[in-house]
Amino acid sequence: MVISRRSFIACLGALLGPRAADAQRSGHVPRIGILCPHRLSGARGMPRDVFEHALGGLGWTPGSNVELEYRDAEKNDDALAEGAAGLIRLNVDVIVTCGGRATRGAQQSTNAIPIVMSATSDPNRSDFFFDMLLNGRRDNVTGVVLLTTGAGPRALELLSEAGTGFDRIAILWDIRTPSHSAKLKTVEDAARSLRIQVRPVGVRSLSDLPSAFATMQREDVKALLVLGSPYFFAERGRIVELATRYRLPSMFDSRDATEAGGLMSYSANHAALYRRAAGYVDKLLRGARPADLAIEQLSQFELVINLKTAKALGLTIPPSVLQRADQLIK
Structure with missing residues (x-):
């Protein structure tokens, strides 16, 4: 039997991915993986200072009671899936994704680790987000979508x-x-x-x-x-x-x-987007399940x-x- 690389990565995620609620274990320092695609020619990616400040306001101090693992990858499906696999091997408790492709790559790599997406999209032009927002086909995915319609x-x-x-x-x-x-x-x-x-x-x-x-x-x-x-x-x-x-x-x-x-x-107000994403991470680390957290549709410019x-x-x-x-x- 031949197993594709993506299928192998998904199996790896199921085997290695811990529950976010494990963050509540005594002595366990939770680890957050952040998966973002490269933008071209030195463009800014996730505003890390905004995200980390928001986490701090919720009681999570990077380097103290939470660890952050940032992974940038080329903006193609294979590279993002491999980036997700790297985070899975680190036993992260939550994966935060930037954009639709990163979310898809993480979702195809694990159905065990909670995923918090932070993305901008017009759902009228995105079958991927249309499925998740309207049909509820999201499994272990929750988070925020900033709608760009109009x-x-x-x-x-x-x-x-x-x-x-x-x-x-x-x-x-x-x-x-x-x-x-x-x-x-x-x-x-x-x-x-x-x-x-x-x-x-x-x-x-x-x-x-x-x-x-x-x-x-x-x-x-x-x-x-x-x-x-x-x-x-x-x-x-x-x-x-x-x-x-x-x-x-x-x-x-x-x-x-x-x-x-x-x-x-x-x-799009990306600072607002990542502040909201930090709120989802906080809830997951405190034991919430992704399925119980509705995907928020934000429209803030x-x-x-x-x-x-x-x-x-x-x-x-x-x-x-x-x-x-x-x-x-x-």
């Missing part, structure tokens, strides 16, 4: 209100990113409701970016909305540089881009505005928009 249209609306005459907006989208066609359609539908003209500009690689911005200039667009993509995140510095050169007010889906000089960002960039562009952002910002970079 983020693109809201970002477009905020950008259109940030300056006078922002009624013709370019949308930079990534032809390589599978979800972008659907996201683009959602934004285009919103644009019609808002009576905004949009000009989609698609790229396939970094080398396409200069010509994309030249196209935006020819089309006389007034601002730029950048759809979220791992590739765009990795190249956020280059995109910010081009937006600055062409004097285009820009809206990103990552605060990192705004900190790098973009004008605005409207993005943050608007960040770079006032230095606005000044460089000669742009005065209306008070009505500034008042909605969660952070102003001065």
Whole structure:
């Protein structure tokens, strides 16, 4: 009989995975495994300080009464499954996962160890999360899903209100990113409701970016909305540089881009996501069962505005928009 590597890993998880309630054993220091995929080109992964601070507020001090084992892996199924297997071999009590692929990799590797997922997703476009959220097919998985439905249209609306005459907006989208066609359609539908003209500009690689911005200039667009993509995140510095050169007010889906000089960002509040995940870990270490903890659907975003960039562009952002910002970079 031939056993696949994934089947072997799943069997290993069943044999080695301890119960989270073992954290209550006298003298036992619980161990938490954190499994996250690499993001491209030095992008930030889990905000460890936020997660560890949240654990501390719940009575768990890393290095004292709890141990943390971080594992980063390439963003592919085999690498994430192997990362999960490594955590299983360490006899972790709980596995915290970042994103859908990491959750799937951990779930396929063990049905004994509780898994706390922390992920952003639009369940309308994810069969995996649709199954867990609506059909309850989650076994040993619980946690938090931050829903991104409607983020693109809201970002477009905020950008259109940030300056006078922002009624013709370019949308930079990534032809390589599978979800972008659907996201683009959602934004285009919103644009019609808002009576905004949009000009989609698609790229396939970094080398396409200069010509994309030249196209935006020819089309006389007034601002730029950048759809979220791992590739765009990795190249956020280059995109910010081009937006600055062409004097285009820009809206990103990552605060990192705004900190790098973009004008605005409207993005998932990952700090809130991982604080909630810490709460699930706390309950599991104190004896709760994953099946008894409902998956929370969170919808929490943050608007960040770079006032230095606005000044460089000669742009005065209306008070009505500034008042909605969660952070102003001065």
